[in-house]
Amino acid sequence: MSLTRRIALLSLMALAACGAPRSGPPPAPDGVIFAPNFADVHPVEFRGRAPQNYPVQGIDAARFQTSINWNEARRNGVNFAFLKATEGGDLLDPAFGGHWRDAGRAGVERGAYHFYYFCTSPEDQARWFIRNVPRTPGMLPPVLDMEWNPFSPTCAHIRPPAREVRAQMRRWIKIVEAHYGMRPIIYTTPKFFEENDLSALRGYDFWLRSTAISVSEAYPGQRWRFWQYSATGIIPGIVGKVDLNVFNGSRQQWVTWLAAHKL
Template sequence: MKLSRCLAVLALLALAACGGSSGPPAEPGVLFPARFGDTDPVDFANPKPSRFAVHGIDAARFQKSINWSTARRNGVNFAFLKATEGGDLLDPSFKSHWRGAGRAGMYRGAYHFYYFCTAPEVQAAWFIRNVPRSAGALPPVLDMEWNPFSPTCAHVRPPAAEVRAQMRKWLRIVEAHYGQRPIIYTTPKFFSENGLGLFQGYDFWLRTTAKTPAEAYPGQNWTFWQYTATGSVPGIVGEVDLNAFGGSAAAWDAWVARRAAP
């Protein structure tokens, strides 16, 4: 084997070992069928997640090794990546995940985990400081759920009207900066306790891993469904959250054309 070829092979293996994108990126916009598994599958009522044409993942520091090119070719058509928490925490894997997904030609978006012990203006500024404005990026996401594990904020649970007021401040600031109306991510408990159905004109990304969205959020429209936290995807070491887009392949193309950053 020629030296140049040996070096190329070694470089490719090293990149894969680091969780990079091996091989040339797939052409942007090409959809791949989901070849996913699940270590703890649920037998959902109809519609089952498999009925949907477009699937993706969300990832954070817990996904330490991702071969983005392999993952994309096995059905990860989009990825939401954790960027920030509160007003001073940056996910340590955000930058590498953002680069890797981009190099693989994958649609990618960033999300912010909200803390109720920090002003919404401070949190919005922190997210803006750390998440670039990139052509083709999906809208930013506001992750709204109670956090029982925070040593400083677990006990801070404002009344529903105050929760919605803080959300509106964050959403307005971030939308003005990116020129995209953010997506709202939430859980059944948080949604019902805080009246998030009052937010009109927003895309919702709903977590429900035991019931369908129609069962867990009666009457609520949704764009993305996070249907398991125990997914397995070729190219990703360990378990990962799996998500479905709530429409056809043609609807996905139309949604991306309308909502992705120019």
């Protein structure tokens, strides 16, 4: 066999061993914290520390985010994602399965959240969440999303007194915490927080929404772990607008928090 033919054959064998070329970049290495490359359609000048100055940032996503390249999004600063899973006692977000799978494959730290309804018992809602959210090694704590729901034709008018609201929250949390072995995070809005005196709930990590004023102005004196500061974020890899969030702490505090809270 001639030298030329031998080189050609070796080249073909090398290509075959390598396989087909990858489509898009491979997943980023585990544990890497990426700086945010985020934009905002409607940016806000917050008093005090600006969200952009928090080193660890992420998103929350639901069926409205119809196309996410999670590898690209992660490399552009999506270090964590809270993904909508369930509502009430019988609604499953149709995008949850795909988001959960693909975010995990890209190495994004991910957790699932449940949107609470006041026309279904907390026990039924907890069981529905558990039925649809797999107990996955490495997952973030579950999230209980508490806000008034003006859109439900059956639940919008049901607004229990504050003490009953907190009692129902504790019942949901007790079941979910027992199943996953992690204490859930509480997400809420300024109006719901104030009207139901959620500051009375001690020992929980809070994820707080405040998109018009700083989180410290919206929730004076309240400790928090995550801040949802925008609903109009733009991130490479994500089609359309998305909610933007920050973790309250340094990079090292993020690593420490993950070590203590991941499944």
